[in-house]
Amino acid sequence: MKRNGFHSEQRHAEGRGLWHSQDTLPSLLSALVLMVLFTHLAGCTSLNVLSDAEKSAINAGEKTVVLLKIECTIDNKPQEPFRASMWTGEPIVALGIGGFETVGEPGRVAHGFLSEDSRRAGWTCFALPSGVYYLAVLGPESDAGIKNIREAPRWRVDIPENTRLLYIGTLQLTGRADGAFLLGGKIIKPANNEEFIVKNEQELAKSLLAEHFPGGGEMKTSPMQRWRRGDPIIIRTPKPDSGK
């Protein structure tokens, strides 16, 4: 009986001492094509918008949309801080959040985008219950995706109660090209030297949030505060119904 499958019809290659299968190569190739196709599709659809559950938690007042903007320049030229896909080789900025349960120690977190255009402009957001958080920002750096987020510069973010929409500022990050990878693409390193500027673009933030959360009420502005090693970590007990 002829078996059809990945390992069927194995034969010994005469004089070469190799085992092969007549249909192994086509199977491998088709698997490879599928993998490439899948990763490409995954890359194209990586825009992380707020989920329906998060939106309903925001509308119910259980969570706050925390909006911030990252302005990134590499060698004095503007760059998108958040790449559209993990398969493009652009420099990236990674974000981490620490809160009550981690006593401020940040962990990597998936941050959302309100739209593709706002992502390109550097706007990003989190849906969080009220409380004190520590935002860690790594980059712009080629290996921001793998570096320890706990070593990144941090800012304290205070989310007041009964707030649906909050803007915490526009953070300016600078980087520089430092050589190139073997297979192409610049190696990007941060160039802020621990000095950061947080701008206030609350009018832009207000119009962006009004567009996406028309019934969200008034936006509050609470600029993030730089936290440096040695400063106290401030924590606050979350409300029992928070984090739903």
Added chain:
Amino acid sequence: MNCVRRPFAALLLCIMPLLTSCVVLPIPTTESKVLAGKPVREEQLSFLKPNITTKQDVIERLGNPNVIWEDVRVFAYNWDMRQGILFWAVGAYYSGGMGTMDIPKHYALLIQFDEQDRVQRLERRVRPPSQSYIDFLKEWVRAPSPQSPQNQLGQGE
């Protein structure tokens, strides 16, 4: 010929992981080396008097705390002392590696204030390595306050 070699190769593959070995040896040391933070010695705490010492006095004498738990009015000062050295060695087939690492002991001075920002209770404690920091704080905050506020220095060591 291949029919003979293949089972032998499979057997060899099964045996190879057993040829690895690992040695871990903890060596206790005196607690003389500070690994992290600024130790708070007992003699530094003589100024702390429950119901008298204020939050401002504490900051002036001990500096800013590492952690402020706002709503329960708790200050935490943390430091790590070396309590031992862990010697490790790993060998596998023809290669291997060895090294040492410090074994820390996590200390904390916890101070709770009353609503008038005066010291209510305080304790110097050791956090077990298996306990998360927030659970350690929660456990202390939940612990019943003594009948009369008193200094509990040295406990937990």
